[in-house]
Amino acid sequence: MAASIPDPTAAIRAFRGEILDFTGDPATLGDRAHRHHPDGILVVRDGRVAALGPASEVLPSLPADAVMTDYRGKLILPGFVDTHVHYAQTDIIASYGAQLLDWLDRYTFPAESRFADPEHAREVAEFFVDELLRNGTTTAMVFATTHATSVDAIFEAAEARSMRLIAGKVLMDRNVPEQVRDTADSGYEDSARLIARWHNRHRLAYAVTPRFAPTSTERQLELCGRLLDLNPGVFLQSHVAENLSEVAWVAALFPWSRSYLDVYDRYRLLRERAVFAHCIHLDHEDRQRMAATGAAMSFCPTSNLFLGSGLFDAQAARDHGVRVGIGTDVGGGTSLSMLRTLDEAYKVCQLAGNRLSPWRAFYLATLGGAASLYLDDRIGNFDPGKEADFVVLDPAATPLMARRVARTETLAEKLFALMILGDDRAVHATHVLGEARYRQTAA
Ligand code: GUN
Ligand code: ZN
Numbered sequence: 051m052a053a054s055i056p057d058p059t060a061a062i063r064a065f066r067g068e069i070l071d072f073t074g075d076p077a078t079l080g081d082r083a084h085r086h087h088p089d090g091i092l093v094v095r096d097g098r099v100a101a102l103g104p105a106s107e108v109l110p111s112l113p114a115d116a117v118m119t120d121y122r123g124k125l126i127l128p129g130f131v132d133t134h135v136h137y138a139q140t141d142i143i144a145s146y147g148a149q150l151l152d153w154l155d156r157y158t159f160p161a162e163s164r165f166a167d168p169e170h171a172r173e174v175a176e177f178f179v180d181e182l183l184r185n186g187t188t189t190a191m192v193f194a195t196t197h198a199t200s201v202d203a204i205f206e207a208a209e210a211r212s213m214r215l216i217a218g219k220v221l222m223d224r225n226v227p228e229q230v231r232d233t234a235d236s237g238y239e240d241s242a243r244l245i246a247r248w249h250n251r252h253r254l255a256y257a258v259t260p261r262f263a264p265t266s267t268e269r270q271l272e273l274c275g276r277l278l279d280l281n282p283g284v285f286l287q288s289h290v291a292e293n294l295s296e297v298a299w300v301a302a303l304f305p306w307s308r309s310y311l312d313v314y315d316r317y318r319l320l321r322e323r324a325v326f327a328h329c330i331h332l333d334h335e336d337r338q339r340m341a342a343t344g345a346a347m348s349f350c351p352t353s354n355l356f357l358g359s360g361l362f363d364a365q366a367a368r369d370h371g372v373r374v375g376i377g378t379d380v381g382g383g384t385s386l387s388m389l390r391t392l393d394e395a396y397k398v399c400q401l402a403g404n405r406l407s408p409w410r411a412f413y414l415a416t417l418g419g420a421a422s423l424y425l426d427d428r429i430g431n432f433d434p435g436k437e438a439d440f441v442v443l444d445p446a447a448t449p450l451m452a453r454r455v456a457r458t459e460t461l462a463e464k465l466f467a468l469m470i471l472g473d474d475r476a477v478h479a480t481h482v483l484g485e486a487r488y489r490q491t492a493a
Pocket of ligand 2: 135
């Protein structure tokens with residue numbers, strides 16, 4: 051049933067095409083988790099979803115002056131949610147021959163040092179958010195660098211495009227070069243100022259961002275907990291248990307800890323709105339703690355393969371009831387495309403003997419990612435009232451995709467072909483609050 055449209059004077063836009071979204075997790079709800087309209091209409095008013103339904107039901111209730119965009123032949127999905135990515139690593143994507151700790155020293159810290167220059171930060175931030183949109187990503191949780199101005203740059207770029215974005219200043223007060231090092235006190239003060247400036251401004255939110263346990267003193271971790279206590283609703287983002295040398299280093303630096311995750315637990319950083327990237331080398335107790343505290347995991351398959359870190363256990367996360375989203379983790383990750391990332395996620399699950407269904411994959415990239423960030427009341431699907439962020443996918447974007455998709459019989463097969471073969475070429479358009487912020491130009 052199409053919802054009624056209360057204010058006929060407001061600008062109404064309607065988007066017609068094949069429409070798919072999720073109302074829950076297909077792993078638990080099965081076929082009841084998704085809504086599919088082969089010929090559907092999404093109605094948007096003031097940037098929010100006003101109605102969703104089959105064209106035959108929605109068309110008669112549309113006001114005569116509604117502006118219709120015809121996306122028939124394309125697939126409209128909620129915008130992708132990238133739960134872990136580093137904008138300052140855009141220029142070091144595809145850097146050769148190192149695993150995590152070497153990679154940080156050789157490529158990452160030198161690249162991040164350049165963000166002391168606000169002009170450099172601004173240029174990279176603009177490029178990065180445009181790349182997100184070109185890939186159909188409308189919400190991202192982003193690491194900036196140690197430099198407070200790098201946070202201003204990414205928020206300004208997102209705000210200029212009305213995007214929903216979470217970001218924070220990286221906190222690192224030990225074991226890194228001076229150019230990217232702060233102190234426990236300066237990191238705290240910078241973070242507090244940035245929270246006051248950016249948190250909950252338009253669609254932006256702040257994340258307290260200790261890079262990972264080895265680069266923060268215990269005092270800095272303690273102050274992270276204080277920032278979170280003083281600022282309810284602020285997020286936390288960090289890395290955990292990605293690489294075995296890293297895990298051993300944490301055990302040496304924090305000899306009292308039961309596990310790597312336990313370090314964050316000790317400083318009360320496991321909580322709702324806390325997102326930990328990787329979560330590969332965890333045990334049963336760690337996963338129980340994540341589930342019990344409401345913290346989320348960001349599964350970053352392209353990064354985990356590229357840096358040779360290991361295989362994320364999606365089944366164990368599910369069995370423990372932990373919130374999970376998908377992260378591209380560029381520049382350890384090798385693509386900003388969530389489609390490429392779902393492809394690699396499928397393969398990582400294959401190596402563990404698990405199957406990532408296309409339903410669950412697209413759920414994780416949309417509503418599941420939103421839920422992992424506690425944003426599923428605002429984004430992630432097309433419930434009336436939600437923010438109208440969506441991606442328009444072309445399942446026949448390349449000759450090979452067209453050929454393969456022509457031979458599919460079910461929506462599941464088509465989705466699977468999209469996630470295995472698709473990339474930025476399959477993104478026909480990206481809309482933020484109903485506005486087209488990216489349109490593919492004809493080749
Ligand atoms: N662990 C600490 N910092 C990083 C980073 O920048 N990327 C990845 N993949 N892991 C990290
Ligand atoms: Zn990362």
